[in-house]
Amino acid sequence: MPEPDTGSGQEEGMSKTYHADPSYRTNAHMPDYYEALWRFKDDPETYWAKVAGELVWEKKWDRILDWNPPYASWFPGGKLNVTVNCLDRHVNDGKRNKVALIFRGDDGGEKVLTYRQLYREVNRFANGLKNLGVKKGDRIVFYMPFIPEHVIAILACARLGAVHSIVYAGFGSEALHARIRDSKARFVITADVSIRRGRSISLKSIVDEAIVNASTVEKVIVHRRSYPPIELYAEMEMDFNDVMKGQSHYCEPEVMDADDPLFILYTSGTTGTPKGVLHTCGGYLVGTYYTTKYVFDMKDNDVYWCTADPGWITGHSYIVYGPLSNGATVIISESVPDYPDPGVWWEIVEEFGVTIMYTAPTAIRMFMKHGEEWPDKYNLDSLRILGSVGEPLNPEAFEWFYRVIGKSRTPIVDTWWQTETGMHMITTLIGEPMKPGFAGKPLPGVEADVVDKQGKSLPPGKTGLLVIKGPWPAMMKTIWNNEERYNHYWSQIEGCYTVGDLAVKDKDGYIMILGRSDDIIIVAGHNLGTAEVESALVSHETVAEAAVIGIPDPLKGNIIKASVILRTGFKGSETLSNELKYHVRMTIGPIAMPSEIKFVESLPKTRSGKIMRRVLKAEAMGLDPGDISTLED
Structure with a gap:
């Protein structure tokens, strides 16, 4: 593979490719992606045993993995805290x-x-x-x-x-x-x-x-x-x-068995009830330790700042367990990015000499709106790695983050993963070429692909379903009290964990995440189930039925638009619209509050009664709704 060009951005097809200074690769914990990938594929169990061996175990494991699809037990027999x-x-x-x-x-x-x-x-x-x-x-x-x-x-x-x-x-x-x-x-x-x-x-x-x-x-x-x-x-x-x-x-x-529960984290699903994702002690710790060390290239003198909240999986994996198991210095902050002014985060970077900053595209887009003058007031030279999490990092935000915050020298790791995966799955490792819009390649230890509905691997440029083939250490153990919902992830395509995202890969194997293929809306990096928001609306005495969709927004990634059918005797008005928004806010929280409510007489449904939200989305965005032959009316 040719040596990367220093700090350059060159055209490659329709997108640019950026190269970090060669010193990043030379000094990285994982200097050669393909060598690490080869080691994993040659002997997966030895690969993970080496990572796990860097941690402290009360009793060493008997085996690396018991895999009885769709259930995995990582490091069975092992004991640790x-x-x-x-x-x-x-x-x-x-x-x-x-x-x-x-x-x-x-x-x-x-x-x-x-x-x-x-x-x-x-x-x-x-x-x-x-x-x-x-x-x-x-x-x-x-x-x-x-x-x-x-x-x-x-x-x-x-x-x-x-x-x-x-x-x-x-x-x-x-x-x-x-x-x-x-x-x-x-x-x-x-x-x-x-x-x-x-x-x-x-x-x-x-x-x-x-x-x-x-x-x-x-x-x-x-x-x-x-x-x-x-x-x-x-x-x-x-x-x-x-x-x-x-x-x-x-x-x-x-003293905990490797398979003992560590935490339950509830995340929105495609039905109204949030699902409790259960992670266990051994595999989860190995996965978060591994990805923190290699994706962020964590060094002993780093000052690390992840701007997430512990209420989300990012806070669990990359504020608490991953960084602290690596012995990192971790910044935590209650501050919001634009109070008392849009310079507060950059002041923190300068004041504490932050070297690794991990944040969300929503925040980056907000800073873009406020202009370059705010970060330009502060010395950001301490930054050596930038990271993005929560939703796809659009090329415009990548370019701004790289140029204005990273001064066209700091690598960006755009990470794709989920509450369910527990750890980073797809990204661009330090020293590898960066392509705006593409998260990157599957990490060594992760087998990801873009496939059709039958599970057949698709060629470059063809949109399909993103899947993970086989187990990985930080994978969820199950859904709390709901084995059926857990099994659903593995039952759609044989032998694959179906993540619910559409994706496309390029000729080099880089994967671009295009968004959700199911009824999930990502607002400011947070997953919201359409059914959860719809249930909140229907719980109001005036609402008979509701459907919500996500509409692209330059700041939040998506905003929520609701179509509402009222009960007999009620009439739509601005006052009622505001009341329904407030009702959702109080029921679920501010992030779930619709930006717009439209009162309608009917909703597009299939003959089996399923609401076709893509038709509503196409209408809202002025697009062709595609095949509507299954519509009841």
Whole structure:
């Protein structure tokens, strides 16, 4: 393969190809993609055994993989504790005084925790939870702002073998209630408020509503940030700091089987009920450790900042478990990208010398709107790697990110993966040619392809279904309490995990993700099931039926448009439209709120009654709806 050109952008067909400085490849943990790919294909089990061998195991595994499609058990017989790999080993291997977390608050306040300090706080909170009766296998739901206490509590759960289920603190009480009920959570951990744009937003009041008729909840633990502190109901509520008070700085880690549950994360599906994706300890940790090390080329002196929230899989894999298992210095921030001004993130990069920044296309497009003058006010020379996550990075955003933030020298890793996959699956490794619009190639260890409906591999330039052939370490174990939904991923095309995305590959094997092939809308990088939003609309007393679609938006990627049929006796109006938007906001959360509501007399349906949302989308975008022969009318 020829040596890359330094910092150049050259035409290749209809797209450009960018090359990083040769030093990136020379110094990378994985300097040769094809050599690593060859090693994996030659002996997959030895490949993964080498990665897993870099972690700490209480007992080594008996085998690498038991694969009984569609079920996988990674590292069966192996025993470990995830927090030993994220904390203890660094404290004992000379990194105890290395900074683990740097927190920047919405008000500019800061808090720094070394690995020793984080270790002690996690152990104290774990002991406090143990005193409350928390044990291995208990489910604990989180509804917290992004503060250090959030990370401390996550790791404390993992220390004890309790299964955490984090709910994004932008969801409404009904969404939170559904997740508490489905997981049968014993405990809820929250805060009185989150701070956003200088304003306090009550979280505790939403939790109060959510636990009504949630009979499994025994205690609510509240981190009180406001002064004077809010009163707590002594019979059921406890202060976060009181849980830790007087506790020992050491808690014996629960020895977990590799296949034991680590967390449940609920994600939107194509039916109204969110699905609880279950990840286990061994394979998930190996996958997130591996991808953090090699995709971000994580070095000991890096300062790493992922701008996601722990409520999403990105926060689990690439704020907590992946980076901390690599002994990284991780920045966490409660700040939004444009408050108090659109320079706040670039100030953080300059102030802390961020070397790796991982963010979403939505944020990049927002910065594009505000112009280059804001990032140009700050010194961004510390950046050596940029990353993108959450949705396809469109070429225009890639070009701007590369040129304005990366100064036409910093590689961009555009990552494709899912809550269900747990780890990066497709990207462009450091030192490999970058193609705007293309995420890249499957990572060594991942067998991805673009196929037709029969599973036949398609040639370059042909649009098809993106699939993963065979298992990978961080794959979900199952869907909580719903084996049928898990099996659905593997039943559509024989021998393949069908991801639900349309894609196309080029002659070099680079894959471009074109968007969802099912009823999922990606808004600002967050997956929303059409059925979940439709169910929220139909729960309003005026609505008989609803259908929602995603319409491309230059800032959010997509916005939601709803078509609504009203019950007899109700009439559409601007007032009712606003009321329905607010109703969705309160039911699910702000990210699910439709931007537009259209009142209609009927919806396009097949003869079997399925709403054909693509017809609505084609109409909204002025496109040909394609084959409508299956329409009832």
